[in-house]
Amino acid sequence: MDTANLSAFLAVADSGSFSRAAEQLHLTQPAISKRIAMLEQQLDARLFDRIGRKVTLTEAGRALKPRAQEVLGLLNDTRRALSNLSDNVQGRLSMATSHHIGLHRLPPVLREFTCAYPDVALDIQFLDSEVAYEQVLQGEIELAVITLAPEVEPPVVAELIWHDPLDLVIAPEHPLAHAAVLDLAKLAAYPAVFPGANTFTHRIVSTLFEQHQIKPYISMSTNYMETIKMMVSIGLAWSVLPRSMLDSQVRALSIPGIRMQRDLGCIWHSGRTRSNAALAFIRLLQEAAAAESEKG
CATH class of the missing domain: 1.10.10.10 (Winged helix-like DNA-binding domain superfamily/Winged helix DNA-binding domain)
Structure with a gap:
């Protein structure tokens, strides 16, 4: 056949x-x-x-x-x-990454990889982390660099690359921007735009409010962090963003006792032999994360 x-x-x-x-x-x-x-x-x-x-x-x-x-x-x-019997790094590397990581974390690594290994044909798909997870699970792609699931189960293997702190954010002119005392209950009474209900990030944020037995007023949802930032910046709602995305357009809220973080990393299928190209890419990710950590 x-x-x-x-x-x-x-x-x-x-x-x-x-x-x-x-x-x-x-x-x-x-x-x-x-x-x-x-x-x-x-x-x-x-x-x-x-x-x-x-x-x-x-x-x-x-x-x-x-x-x-x-x-x-x-x-x-x-x-x-x-192919791995030789030390050559070549062939095709099929991988996926989320839009956020692809825009904000991967460009330097991709640049270094393509310069160091010109014989590798990169096949990159931009997918939601949850979709990429399923494609790795089904064996459709070799490697994914994504927001890691809160619990990664075999046969998927995860390698933590970056900790990604999350902040509650509002527009500078939001009614709560100058509140002397602020807590989750007061914030939850205002409209929120949440990450899509099917996302790992949504799960993290929802767990926080569930632990405090508070139900937020979710008026909108989207899977794209850039869209969330835009909607927050123009005052439509409050939300949660990676700290790395914060600038003068949004204001981070400081609420005592509230800390959120998601983990970013790469995943692969344990039953699939990783190519030399995948191993080289993972190594560059680890080096980039170590260098970033040293800078503080």
Whole structure:
């Protein structure tokens, strides 16, 4: 069975489209259709139902999908293991990062990596941390640099890179900006914009208020920290931001006994052999974090 046909099958299954699968694999749509037809002929089973523009897996297709993922995953892992026998850092590194980390933490590391290892083809996706976590878990990407889940469970392995303190923030002209005494209950009475309900950061903030048995007035939510900062800066709501993002546009609140922090780091699948490229990238992340810590 040709692995190229299995790759085409998975691309169509994941995208739900022959044309999008063709774009993903840099092939023509007829080439994708031919590979699927060959695979269906080899297996003597129809793998997709095509109704209008909608493409869905048949029962046979649903049965094949996890097996195809396992076969290709094992093949790719074998290639990495054999490649790692040499000390060369080359090949393709598939990774994901969150928008916030990609904008505010990774650029110096990426610059150093591409200069030091020009033979590595970086395939970077910008995804929500929770989506990247799932893709690592499913073996779809090798490495992710994200906000770490409060609890990381096997087979996912996490390496802490940065502590990321979080601050409660308001606009400089917010009614509470000059309050002599401030507590969570008083703050919670005002509209808030929270990180999206599906995010690890939302979980951290929600846990804080739950521990104090306070229910905040959440008027809006979004997954993007830059959007949160904008909405806070124009006075629409209060929120939580990484301390590294604070400037004159927003004001951090100091509430006695309140401290929040999230952890940023990289994750990979324990059952997948890390490539030399992934190991080199993790090493540069660790060095960057150590240098930042020394600066204070």
